[in-house]
Amino acid sequence: KAGVTQTPRYLIKTRGQQVTLSCSPISGHRSVSWYQQTPGQGLQFLFEYFSETQRNKGNFPGRFSGRQFSNSRSEMNVSTLELGDSALYLCASSLQGPGYEQYFGPGTRLTVT
Amino acid sequence: AQTVTQSQPEMSVQEAETVTLSCTYDTSESDYYLFWYKQPPSRQMILVIRQEAYKQQNATENRFSVNFQKAAKSFSLKISDSQLGDAAMYFCAYRIHQTGANNLFFGTGTRLTVIP
Numbered sequence: 001k002a003g004v005t006q007t008p009r010y011l012i013k014t015r016g017q018q019v020t021l022s023c024s025p026i027s028g029h030r031s032v033s034w035y036q037q038t039p040g041q042g043l044q045f046l047f048e049y050f051s052e053t054q055r056n057k058g059n060f061p062g063r064f065s066g067r068q069f070s071n072s073r074s075e076m077n078v079s080t081l082e083l084g085d086s087a088l089y090l091c092a093s094s095l096q097g098p099g100y101e102q103y104f105g106p107g108t109r110l111t112v113t
Numbered sequence: 114a115q116t117v118t119q120s121q122p123e124m125s126v127q128e129a130e131t132v133t134l135s136c137t138y139d140t141s142e143s144d145y146y147l148f149w150y151k152q153p154p155s156r157q158m159i160l161v162i163r164q165e166a167y168k169q170q171n172a173t174e175n176r177f178s179v180n181f182q183k184a185a186k187s188f189s190l191k192i193s194d195s196q197l198g199d200a201a202m203y204f205c206a207y208r209i210h211q212t213g214a215n216n217l218f219f220g221t222g223t224r225l226t227v228i229p
Binding site for chain 1: 146148150156158159160165204210214215216218222
């Protein structure tokens with residue numbers, strides 16, 4: 001079974017631009033979560049989608065948004081990029097239910113200049 | 114608020130030796146899960162081991178085992194017979210047992226170096 005895939009793997013954007021990152025979960029996984037990883041703040045939860053609905057949200061500004069499609073693929077969008085948005089963005093998928101592990105993708109490295 | 118603390122930013126171990134990574138957490142929940150994830154230089158986060166809070170028996174996965182002390186809110190990872198491939202960042206993580214609350218709370222990580 002294929003793992004979680006994320007595209008693109010690397011991205012360079014300019015301050016003020018917007019960006020969209022994509023995540024394809026493991027087949028059969030309907031829950032997709034997004035995390036931001038930075039050297040200063042560590043790993044922080046952004047949001048989770050399940051069955052096309054945002055089910056949980058971390059403490060991030062409204063510039064960070066996401067969505068999930070009927071095939072469970074998910075996208076996250078960051079508008080009006082700031083230098084501090086430079087980070088590794090990780091996507092994780094899991095089966096429904098609190099007892100299931102999250103499987104992570106390789107991440108998208110976003111650099112904002 | 115749930116917090117996870119890893120007090121060892123860096124650790125090193127000789128190949129074939131044993132090393133223990135520490136993790137403490139703070140929660141008011143009684144039912145939850147604890148995890149250790151490994152992140153090698155390739156950045157892919159890999160689950161090493163998990164522990165359900167309601168289970169008193171410590172989880173074991175081959176060379177990896179945990180020491181779960183629920184009352185002390187402590188969850189350490191022991192790596193036996195360390196191998197060069199064990200070199201990575203190790204993150205301790207916590208999640209409550211609740212449908213719809215899939216988010217993980219991570220510690221700041223411990224960088225493990227394996228010395229040949």
